[in-house]
Amino acid sequence: xxxxxxxxxxxxxxxxxxxxxxxxxxxxxxxxxxxxxxxxxxxxxxxxxxxxxxxxxxxxxxxxxxxxxxxxxxxxxxxxxxxxxxxxxxxxxxxxxxxxxxxxxxxxxxxxxxxxxxxxxxxxxxxxxxxxxxxxxxxxxxxxxxxxxxxxxxxxxxxxxxxxxxxxxxxxxxxxxxxxxxxxxxx
Numbered sequence: 001x002x003x004x005x006x007x008x009x010x011x012x013x014x015x016x017x018x019x020x021x022x023x024x025x026x027x028x029x030x031x032x033x034x035x036x037x038x039x040x041x042x043x044x045x046x047x048x049x050x051x052x053x054x055x056x057x058x059x060x061x062x063x064x065x066x067x068x069x070x071x072x073x074x075x076x077x078x079x080x081x082x083x084x085x086x087x088x089x090x091x092x093x094x095x096x097x098x099x100x101x102x103x104x105x106x107x108x109x110x111x112x113x114x115x116x117x118x119x120x121x122x123x124x125x126x127x128x129x130x131x132x133x134x135x136x137x138x139x140x141x142x143x144x145x146x147x148x149x150x151x152x153x154x155x156x157x158x159x160x161x162x163x164x165x166x167x168x169x170x171x172x173x174x175x176x177x178x179x180x181x182x183x184x185x186x187x
Contacts, residue, residue, distance in 0.1 A: 021082040026067045026096075034063055034081065041083060051153040054131040055090060058148060061124035062094055062103070070098025070144070085152070089133070092148040101144060102137040103129065 022037050024030040038059060042052040063079065071077055080095045106125045110118060129135060134149040 019082070019084045021080070024063070024079045024081065026071055026077040026079060026098075028064065028067060030079075031060065031063060034059060037081075038083075045085070045152065048153040051150070055092075055150050058128045058132050058150065059092065059094075061128040062146060062148075065103075065124055065128075066094070066096050066098055066144075070096055070101065072099060088152050090148075090150045090152055092146075092150065094144075094146040094148070096144050097142050098144055100139050102139075103146070104135060104137060 020037055020041050022033065024033060035056065038052075038056055042055070047055070059081070063081075066079055077097055080093075082093045084091050103125045109123055109126050128148075131150075132148045133151050136147040138145050
């Protein structure tokens with residue numbers, strides 16, 4: 001019997017460079033498949049570690065929210081996730097047949113209260129909304145469809161597919177490098 005890790009490549013359809021589509025079930029163990037697919041794509045695109053981490057956080061929080069709150073039965077349900085490149089953005093689409101839920105209408109957690117006095121829940125959606133550049137929700141038929149936009153930040157030092165460097169024209173002004181300040185304020 002194949003494990004989830006063995007099946008990952010058969011469940012991910014790499015359409016062409018920078019695009020993936022993955023069909024998951026409403027099971028927390030499928031989170032590993034999602035993380036592996038995103039890791040593969042991020043490495044292929046040369047995403048900067050911060051961009052990769054933020055994108056992973058957004059997807060992980062939304063996916064687990066769908067699993068934990070989206071279904072009223074114990075049946076298996078499909079959660080379809082696709083990621084494509086459009087210009088300098090990742091366009092992520094999550095589709096499920098769970099109960100209608102628009103994350104932009106979720107109540108924001110009260111971050112001013114001490115942690116032991118806060119109500120449980122709401123931080124995952126808060127983080128997803130914070131780290132995504134844009135989230136759009138629509139209900140189409142019996143499907144929730146989330147479209148998330150995230151600016152691509154590439155790791156220009158290590159990416160084999162880094163953005164092309166435009167040659168500096170003769171006589172053009174050059175940027176001066178600023179010295180970084182240390183935490184104690186010295187240059």
